[in-house]
Amino acid sequence: MSLLAEYTQDLTKVVAANPEQYQTIGRDQEIEQLVETLCRKNKRNPLVIAPPGVGKTNLIEGLAKRIVTQQVPPELQNQPIYVLELAQLKQSDQNFMGLFKALLTELQASQAMVFIDEIHTIVGTGSDGDNALDVSNVLKPALARGEITLIGATTTKEYHHYLEKDGALARRFDVIQLAEPSVPASYQILAGLKASYETYHHLTIEANATKTAVDYAVRYLPDRFLPDKAFDLLDESCAYAKAHALQTVTPVTVAKVIEQRKHIPLHQIMKDRQAQLNDVQRLLNQNIKGQPQAIQGVLDALTLYFAGFQDPTKPISSFLFLGMPGTGKTETAKQLALAMFGSPDALIRFDMSEYNDQDAVHRLLGTAEAGGTLTEAVKQQPFAIVLLDEIEKGSHDVQDLFLQVLQDGILHDSDDQPISFKNTIIIMTTNLAAKVVNDQQQFNHLRQGEQRQLQFKAVVEKALKNEFRPEFVNRIEHKIIFNMLDEKIGLAIATKYLTEFKATLAQRQLKVDFSPEVAQYLATVGFDMTNGARPIAYMLNAKIKAALARVLLQQDATQATKYHYLVRVVGRWPGVFQGQKDRFGDLKVIIEAR
Structure with a gap:
C-alpha cells in the first residue's frame, strides 16, 4: 500500500461517491479564485484564511465537486485532492520526518494536489531539541520549485501569528480571504442544506425555521461566525425535536434551544418588538x-x-x-x-x-x-x-x-x-x-x-x-x-413600597393591612429632597418592618397566619409645636391583631 493511500484521503473520491451530501452554496467567486490560482505557472498554492466556522473546508469540498463534475479547466480535470492530517503521521510508529519526506516524494511523483487544514501547524511540527528542521522547512524547496501543489486553510489570527512571520514560507502561497457570509446569503445556505438535515434526523424542518436559526444565531451567538453557528443551532433544534418526540422543527423549537443555552425565557425570545x-x-x-x-x-x-x-x-x-x-x-x-x-x-x-x-x-x-x-x-x-x-x-x-x-x-x-x-x-x-x-x-x-x-x-x-x-x-x-423629587412623589413611592411589602407578606400567608396614614407617615418623616427615596426605604425598615417583626416573633408561625394585622400611626404630626418647627412630631406605629 502506498503512503498516500495509507495516510491521506482522496477527497474527490469521497465527493464522487455521495455528491448530494456535498453542497457549497454562495461561494462561486471564491471557488473561481481557487481554480485560477491552481492554474498558474508559479505560486499555485492557494491559502484560504478566514475566521473559524466561516466555511474553509466546505470551500475545498466545493472545489472537489467541480473536479468531479468536470466544471474546471482541462489541466485540473481528474486531479485528485489528497487530504493530509499531520496528527495522523505523528501517531505512526515510524520516524515522523522520514515518513513525511517519503510521503512528499510520492506527492511529487503523482503531481496531485494536497490539502492541509490548520496549515499553520506545519510551523514547528517535526523539530526537536537536536534538529530545528520542521515540516515547513522541508516543504519550502518543493513549493519554490513548483514540484507540489499545496492547498492550505487556517484562521486569520493563526496566519498572522505563524505563517506571516516566516516570509519565505508565506510568499509561496496565494492568499484567498474568505469572508463571513451575509445574513441573506446564510438564509440561502441553510435553505439549500435543509433536506440533508431532514434526511439525517428523519423529520420535517419548516422553511421559516432555517431563517429563524440564522436570525437567532446572529442575535444570541455573537462570539461565533456564520454559517457554522446557524448550522449548529439548526442541528441542535433537530436533536431537541427528536428528544421530545416532535415530527417538525419550527421557529418555536429553535427558540426553545436558545432558551436552554442562554437561559433567556422563551416568551422573551419570541416576543414582538412593539x-x-x-x-x-x-x-x-x-x-x-x-x-x-x-x-x-x-x-x-x-x-x-x-x-x-x-x-x-x-x-x-x-x-x-x-x-x-x-x-x-x-x-x-x-x-x-x-x-x-x-x-x-x-x-x-x-x-x-x-x-x-x-x-x-x-x-x-x-x-x-x-x-x-x-x-x-x-x-x-x-x-x-x-x-x-x-x-x-x-x-x-x-x-x-x-x-x-x-x-x-x-x-x-x-x-x-x-x-x-x-x-x-x-x-x-x-x-x-x-x-x-x-x-x-x-x-x-x-x-x-x-x-x-x-x-x-x-x-x-x-x-x-x-x-x-x-x-x-x-x-x-x-x-x-x-428630576429632584418632592413630597407628593414621596407619598407615591411610600405607597408603592407598602404595596410591595404587603404582597411579600401575603406569599407567607400573613394578612396585613396598612391604614392610609402609614404611607403619609413614611413620606412625611422619610422624605429628603437631597436623598430622594432612600430615607423612605430606611424609615420603612426601621419603623414598620421592625415593629411588625417584633409582633410576629412573639407568636409561632401557625398562630401568626391566623390573625389579620392592621398597622396604624397615632400621635402628633410634624409641624410647628410650641413655636418650633418639628419635623418628626410625636408619631407612633401601632399594630393591632384581630
Whole structure:
C-alpha cells in the first residue's frame, strides 16, 4: 500500500461517491479564485484564511465537486485532492520526518494536489531539541520549485501569528480571504442544506425555521461566525425535536434551544418588538415614580433600537443617568433588565469607586492568572444591562476603556479574545449634582414646580461639563436627567413600597393591612429632597418592618397566619409645636391583631 493511500484521503473520491451530501452554496467567486490560482505557472498554492466556522473546508469540498463534475479547466480535470492530517503521521510508529519526506516524494511523483487544514501547524511540527528542521522547512524547496501543489486553510489570527512571520514560507502561497457570509446569503445556505438535515434526523424542518436559526444565531451567538453557528443551532433544534418526540422543527423549537443555552425565557425570545417596547413602558411607569421625562427619554432611545436604526456593531444603547441619589436611576436599570432580557438578574453591576486605582483596567479585562470582572461577566451573560454606578469615581483609564466599548462594541480580554457588547445596554450613573445642590442655598426655597427643575437641569449640565472630558461625554448616546423629587412623589413611592411589602407578606400567608396614614407617615418623616427615596426605604425598615417583626416573633408561625394585622400611626404630626418647627412630631406605629 502506498503512503498516500495509507495516510491521506482522496477527497474527490469521497465527493464522487455521495455528491448530494456535498453542497457549497454562495461561494462561486471564491471557488473561481481557487481554480485560477491552481492554474498558474508559479505560486499555485492557494491559502484560504478566514475566521473559524466561516466555511474553509466546505470551500475545498466545493472545489472537489467541480473536479468531479468536470466544471474546471482541462489541466485540473481528474486531479485528485489528497487530504493530509499531520496528527495522523505523528501517531505512526515510524520516524515522523522520514515518513513525511517519503510521503512528499510520492506527492511529487503523482503531481496531485494536497490539502492541509490548520496549515499553520506545519510551523514547528517535526523539530526537536537536536534538529530545528520542521515540516515547513522541508516543504519550502518543493513549493519554490513548483514540484507540489499545496492547498492550505487556517484562521486569520493563526496566519498572522505563524505563517506571516516566516516570509519565505508565506510568499509561496496565494492568499484567498474568505469572508463571513451575509445574513441573506446564510438564509440561502441553510435553505439549500435543509433536506440533508431532514434526511439525517428523519423529520420535517419548516422553511421559516432555517431563517429563524440564522436570525437567532446572529442575535444570541455573537462570539461565533456564520454559517457554522446557524448550522449548529439548526442541528441542535433537530436533536431537541427528536428528544421530545416532535415530527417538525419550527421557529418555536429553535427558540426553545436558545432558551436552554442562554437561559433567556422563551416568551422573551419570541416576543414582538412593539410588545417588548410596551413592556418596557409599562414596567417603568409602574415602578419609577416622578420621572416622566426620564422614562420618555429611555423609551425614545429604545425605539431607535427596535426600529432597526441602531448600529448593529455597537451596544443596544448607552445612557448616562444624572441626578440626585434615590431618584430612581438604579431602579430604572433593574426594570430595564427585566423588560429587555426577561430577568432582574440580567444586570451586571459595578461600583466604580472600586475601580479608581492603577490596576483597575487589568481587573476589568483580566490577567494571565485570573479572568476579568467585566469580560468574564459579559462572556457568561452577553444579554444584560451593564451598570456602572457613580462613573465619576472610576479612573480616567477606566473611562477610556468604556469609551472603546461605546465606540467599537467590543473589548479584548487578557487572552486577546474578543468580547462582544452588542447585545448589552450600557448604563452609567452619576450623583454629581448632589454636592452642588447641597452647597447652594437657592434650592432651599425652590421646593416645588418647574423653576426648581429648570435650575436643577442647569446645575447637572454644568457639573457634567466640569467632571468629564468632552470626548467621553459625546460618545454616550443618551443623557437622561432624573428630576429632584418632592413630597407628593414621596407619598407615591411610600405607597408603592407598602404595596410591595404587603404582597411579600401575603406569599407567607400573613394578612396585613396598612391604614392610609402609614404611607403619609413614611413620606412625611422619610422624605429628603437631597436623598430622594432612600430615607423612605430606611424609615420603612426601621419603623414598620421592625415593629411588625417584633409582633410576629412573639407568636409561632401557625398562630401568626391566623390573625389579620392592621398597622396604624397615632400621635402628633410634624409641624410647628410650641413655636418650633418639628419635623418628626410625636408619631407612633401601632399594630393591632384581630
